[in-house]
Amino acid sequence: xxxxxxxxxxxxxxxxxxxxxxxxxxxxxxxxxxxxxxxxxxxxxxxxxxxxxxxxxxxxxxxxxxxxxxxxxxxxxxxxxxxxxxxxxxxxxxxxxxxxxxxxxxxxxxxxxxxxxxxxxxxxxxxxxxxxxxxxxxxxxxxxxxxxxxxxxxxxxxxxxxxxxxxxxxxxxxxxxxxxxxxxxxxxxxxxxxxxxxxxxxxxxxxxxxxxxxxxxxxxxxxxxxxxxxxxxxxxxxxxxxxxxxxxxxxxxxxxxxxxxxxxxxxxxxxxxxxxxxxxxxxxxxxxxxxxxxxxxxxxxxxxxxxxxxxxxxxxxxxxxxxxxxxxxxxxxxxxxxxxxxxxxxxxxxxxx
Numbered sequence: 001x002x003x004x005x006x007x008x009x010x011x012x013x014x015x016x017x018x019x020x021x022x023x024x025x026x027x028x029x030x031x032x033x034x035x036x037x038x039x040x041x042x043x044x045x046x047x048x049x050x051x052x053x054x055x056x057x058x059x060x061x062x063x064x065x066x067x068x069x070x071x072x073x074x075x076x077x078x079x080x081x082x083x084x085x086x087x088x089x090x091x092x093x094x095x096x097x098x099x100x101x102x103x104x105x106x107x108x109x110x111x112x113x114x115x116x117x118x119x120x121x122x123x124x125x126x127x128x129x130x131x132x133x134x135x136x137x138x139x140x141x142x143x144x145x146x147x148x149x150x151x152x153x154x155x156x157x158x159x160x161x162x163x164x165x166x167x168x169x170x171x172x173x174x175x176x177x178x179x180x181x182x183x184x185x186x187x188x189x190x191x192x193x194x195x196x197x198x199x200x201x202x203x204x205x206x207x208x209x210x211x212x213x214x215x216x217x218x219x220x221x222x223x224x225x226x227x228x229x230x231x232x233x234x235x236x237x238x239x240x241x242x243x244x245x246x247x248x249x250x251x252x253x254x255x256x257x258x259x260x261x262x263x264x265x266x267x268x269x270x271x272x273x274x275x276x277x278x279x280x281x282x283x284x285x286x287x288x289x290x291x292x293x294x295x296x297x298x299x300x301x302x303x304x305x306x307x308x309x310x311x312x313x314x315x316x317x318x319x320x321x322x323x324x325x326x327x328x329x330x331x332x333x334x335x336x337x338x339x340x341x342x343x344x345x346x347x348x349x350x351x352x353x
Contacts, residue, residue: 004106006099008091018061027051028077028085031067033289036074086272089288093264097127097147104135104145120144121313124153125166126234127262128300129283129333130197137326141316149232154185154303163308164317166196168234169350170298174241179350181237188347192309194302194318195343200335201238202295204270204278204285213277213293216246219253226255227266227275235263238296239279264288282335292335299339301350309344318342 010020023044030040041051059065066081077085108120120142125131127147135143148156150167157165167182169175179186205213211224219226229236243250250256255275260266266278267288285292308314320326321342330338 025088089268122162123164124156124162165303168300196300198337198339203293209291227269227278230259286334
């Protein structure tokens, strides 16, 4: 299957129009991970000489080294290497969901031109690591995946703009409070719930947790700098509910007003040392080598119209969700759990009286 993938290109504004090789970012990440250039080169499938020449070229271009190589002591990123790696990670984390949504639209249009009109499942959903897996397991079913906020997804479902809306609800009293924000968009008579996954959210902090952050109360400490999710996100709603449950006013949290737009962007921000703590899923913390303080479990759910539940498209999706291949992939994500994937239910338990 022919697919478009969209990725940013790094160009430096000099007379020669130099363009960074994407392999450089992979190499810097591998050096950071392994601490040896030989292991880093193997990790990104290039020769040691190629890796050395690449670092030498960009050393000459910038006028300063990206990596320090010491005989018998391995390799480590120097300040510019760290900044380049952080910048690439932050850019990918912030723009990734938008580029994936655009690529999904373009791929669908091109595939229909090449292969004719085939069944398409339109999913509008909050971004997440498990949602990213779906295109890899749906096989013949075309997926039009658009990332948006939970409210935007449910609004699209109600106006016929999608077949499924993905959103997440915390468990317990906080979840009951959050669900009230969706009451105007959820319709118990005509909507049905398809269970997707369960995931763990909490505080992401630097490796080793140097400030000994143990819970939400620690965010009120003056030395702890925080990075928040945007106000429209489901994760922000969860955080606000948790803060209310412990009686911690938002104005007591240093950095509460600073926002990023994905779990990965939060993790990249903390990993770069720009904040001491952020809130998001455990999988993002682990990908960026951060420590994690678990605080809540939430169910990620898919909402559809009752009348479309037994259409072939939805039946294929539910069969895939219930399959071992997809559930094994979910279980491999830190803090993600395949809990009753594909089961169908009503909205009664989601809407407290």
